[in-house]
Amino acid sequence: MSGSLWLKPPITVNPLPAIPRPRGEKRATEPTADGPTADGPTADGLAVDPVDELAARLDDFVALAVHPDEIAALLESDGMTDDHIRLTYGRADSFALAEDLYARVERRHTAPEAPPAGPWHGELAGCLLRGLVFALPGLAYVLAAPLLAGEHGRFGLPGGTIPLLAGAVTGWVWNQALSHRAYTWLGLGDRPAAARALLTGAPAGALAGSAVAFAVAGPGEIPAALFAAGQSLYLAAATALLVLGRERALLLALLPLGGALPAFRWDLPDLLRGGLLLGSLTAAVAFAALVLRPGARRGAAGRAGPPRAASLPYGLFGLGSGLLVLHAGIGDTLVSGAGAVVALTLSMGPAEWLLHRFRGESLTRLRTLSTAREFRRAVTGTLVLCLGGYLTVLVGLTLVATLAWPGAPWPTLPRLVTLLLIGTVLWLGLLLQAFGAVASAAAVCLVAAAAQTVEPAAGPAATGGAAALLAVLTCVLLVRPTAHRA
Incomplete structure (x- = not known):
């Protein structure tokens, strides 16, 4: 699995529009050379209500709002302080003024537009391709298994498992944070x-993943540490x-791993196994070097970049979600655990597409519904449908992996329930991450993973609690119209 497995491109949103100003306007309370102030008398002697004037200027925006909070956000973005609002408009604060504007302007919604091109409106084929390239690296473990077999395992795991897991987790954390930083630059154009x-x-x-793998390697685990270095x-x-959108190039680099399919039935020569692994790794590194050539040019990052600390929560989310997937892979047997991991990684493609669908449907409802209650009901229904669709796909992939894997036992009901709970945590965590609530998602995933690491028997309870908490956070955040506009 790649380091950007759990990271999706940030949502591209339109900034709040600037409040339109009459030509030549200075301050609302300053008279002009051409006439009275905004709240002064008109030609017929009647006083102009400044709130009516503001409502007329914001008519197009207020008519599309489904909740006063959207209007309050616009007022605050324009720099209107509570003192200015009290002096100019006679309202206590931006929220009171927003409620007044919301009541004065009739709701008007245009017909839904076709979803624009962008990361949240990708085609299903592209998302499935990403899911495929997430899962194909698992074939490398099938090819390397005879080369990594060790005599002495630790913590009840097969020999060589510890350096492999340590290197993988280090890579997930680092590359998740790195992906966020690179996506931020892409968002800046x-x-x-x-x-x-x-x-x-x-x-x-x-280098970090390789160093960690060698540091934790025990006697007889040097081959596993070498494989972990290649994995890093x-x-x-x-x-x-x-991150740079070259999934097809990565798929070409992974094609040599298709040689693992005969290894399910027959024993392959060690030389062939090593050649397929090195060929795939060399191709991936070569393709990456080609696409990164623009970064080697002078001045490629000449201006100050986004703060590095902003990427830390994304790395922590990668740590928590990655540990949960690893726990899913520790099944009653090695085969049953591997089938669970295959199903989860393959499901990331459909999961991304369903995230796109949720975003697109929410924006459509924002344009067509006229009240906050209708919007909350519609978004909640869309959320349930998308999450239910993802879990259905996850069950289907689990059954397919069981049928395709020689000698794989059918998953028991407790194992299947645990897998669905992990899938719920991952999908809701990705959704919260996409809407900017990555710190909450990371904290929940880390607590659940830590509880399962300390006490494996508490895994289902910890994962179930995490799923319930993320569901509550998602409902609280995403039923608000402002979460989809800002």
């Missing part, structure tokens, strides 16, 4: 700077390709 961030950060992540290098290359 600076692709060379994004490439520069990846060019400097990806090799550092590969692959994660770095895959992160660069995925």
